[in-house]
Amino acid sequence: MNAQQIDQQTLLKEEKDPLTHTPVHLLSLDKVGKHYGNVIALRDVTMAVDNGRVTCVLGDNGAGKSTLIKIIAGLHQHDEGSFKIMGEDRKLGSPREALDAGIAAVYQDLAVVSLMPIWRNFFLGSELTTGAGPFRRLDVQRMKDITLKELAEMGIDLRDVEQPIGQLSGGERQCVAIARAVYFGAKVLILDEPTAALGVKQSGVVLRYILQARDRGLGVIFITHNPHHAFPVGDRFLLLKRGKSIGYYDKKDITLEELTAQMAGGAELAELAHELEQLGGHTEALNEVKAEVEGVAVAAPESSTKRH
Numbered sequence: 001m002n003a004q005q006i007d008q009q010t011l012l013k014e015e016k017d018p019l020t021h022t023p024v025h026l027l028s029l030d031k032v033g034k035h036y037g038n039v040i041a042l043r044d045v046t047m048a049v050d051n052g053r054v055t056c057v058l059g060d061n062g063a064g065k066s067t068l069i070k071i072i073a074g075l076h077q078h079d080e081g082s083f084k085i086m087g088e089d090r091k092l093g094s095p096r097e098a099l100d101a102g103i104a105a106v107y108q109d110l111a112v113v114s115l116m117p118i119w120r121n122f123f124l125g126s127e128l129t130t131g132a133g134p135f136r137r138l139d140v141q142r143m144k145d146i147t148l149k150e151l152a153e154m155g156i157d158l159r160d161v162e163q164p165i166g167q168l169s170g171g172e173r174q175c176v177a178i179a180r181a182v183y184f185g186a187k188v189l190i191l192d193e194p195t196a197a198l199g200v201k202q203s204g205v206v207l208r209y210i211l212q213a214r215d216r217g218l219g220v221i222f223i224t225h226n227p228h229h230a231f232p233v234g235d236r237f238l239l240l241k242r243g244k245s246i247g248y249y250d251k252k253d254i255t256l257e258e259l260t261a262q263m264a265g266g267a268e269l270a271e272l273a274h275e276l277e278q279l280g281g282h283t284e285a286l287n288e289v290k291a292e293v294e295g296v297a298v299a300a301p302e303s304s305t306k307r308h
Contacts, residue, residue, distance in 0.1 A: 004253040024087040025050055026219040027072065027103070027188050033080030034067050041067040042243045043080070047236070049188055049219040054210060056222045056230035058263060059240035065223050067243070069190055072221070073105040074098030102187030106177045108196060114166030118158065119147040121165045122180050146183070154179040154212050171202030175209045182213060189213055190221045195229050207233050227263050231256045239263065 025048040033043040042064045049055050059065050070076040071083065074092035082089055085101050092098050095105070112121045123143050130139040147161045156175050165173060174194045181189055191210065195203040210233050214220050224230050230237060237254065239247040239262050247262055 004250075005248055025084070026086065028084045029072075029078075029081065030084075031081035032068075032071065032078045032083055034071060034076065034078050040243055042071070042078075045081070045238070045240070045245050047238045047245075047248060049221060051187075051217050051219055052214055053235040054214050054220040054222055054233050055236045055238065056224060056234035057238045057240065058224060058227060058230055058259075060225055060263075062242065063240040064243035065225075065240060066192075068240070069105060069192055069221075069223060072098070072103060072188075073190060074103070099184075099186075102185060103190065104181035104184070104186035104188070105190040105192065106174070106181060106194065107192045108194070112165050112173060112177070115164050117162045118151075118165050118168070118176060119144045119161040122147040122150070122161075122176065122183075126184065150179045150183045151176065154182070154209055156209075169202055169205075170198050171205035174198075174206045178209050178213055182216065182218065186218060188219045188221065190223070192223045193225070194222075195224065195226065203229060225263075227256065227259045231259060 027049040029045055029047050032045045034041045035043075045064070045068060047055060047057075057065055057068060067076070071078050071092075074095045074097050077091045077093070083092075084090065085103070090101070092101070092103075098105075113124065116124070119140075120143075128139040128143050128146075129136050130142075131137055144161050148158065151158055151161075154175060156172065156179065165176065168176065174191075178189065178191070194206050194210075198206065207229060210220055210222060214233070222230060222234065231251075235251055237247070237249045237251070237259060238245060239249075239259075249259070
């Protein structure tokens with residue numbers, strides 16, 4: 001199959017007037033750019049996020065993934081292009097503004113308090129209370145019941161929400177954070193490298209909960225550098241390199257091999273092969289890199305075909 005890029009302008013023109021109550025993208029970016037002084041961190045990035053779809057943003061370190069997250073999550077404002085939420089042009093001034101607009105970000109460090117019980121972390125900063133005035137107190141039982149219910153709906157079976165969240169595996173902690181975002185009204189869920197520090201089994205757990213969130217109608221933005229994690233769950237794939245989009249694909253238009261080839265970059269692999277040859281020895285490693293170079297060379301012509 002030839003990899004065909006999404007016609008980005010056609011994609012964004014599918015939006016309708018919000019006043020007619022017809023479907024619009026939950027979130028869309030059109031030629032968005034961001035610079036810090038003379039440093040261009042992001043440029044000409046176009047993408048859309050829809051209900052019940054997972055948009056994967058892929059790229060190595062320094063590709064612009066973090067800058068993109070910060071713009072969508074309200075930490076920074078874009079300098080160029082347009083950023084729309086439900087068809088309305090926006091410039092978010094803070095993460096609280098993003099949350100109010102239904103955009104929740106789950107970062108890699110999760111911002112949990114390891115020694116606190118699971119239910120306290122679930123409601124951290126948004127605790128439920130009962131009573132009034134001097135008689136107001138935490139509604140502990142209600143928060144425990146809600147935590148159990150919400151985690152069960154995400155497929156997380158925990159007998160005791162009193163246990164410290166630090167006792168959970170990395171994958172389970174990620175899933176608690178996802179369930180929390182869903183409960184507090186997220187329509188768009190941004191997941192920042194949720195599988196980066198996890199083993200194979202725990203990564204599988206997180207990928208399963210990403211699909212759970214998608215099936216509940218959320219628009220998910222999955223940030224990763226691993227195409228093998230992105231491809232099984234993704235519906236669209238945005239590839240970033242040095243702050244610029246190098247491809248935007250629908251799943252039906254690209255294979256895992258083509259996606260990996262786009263990520264790998266033939267020039268970088270060829271340079272590595274040349275360096276290994278200069279060093280001498282390292283025959284096995286050299287042969288593996290040369291095989292990768294050949295694979296990228298085969299996929300590259302196919303991947304350059306655009307849909308108009």
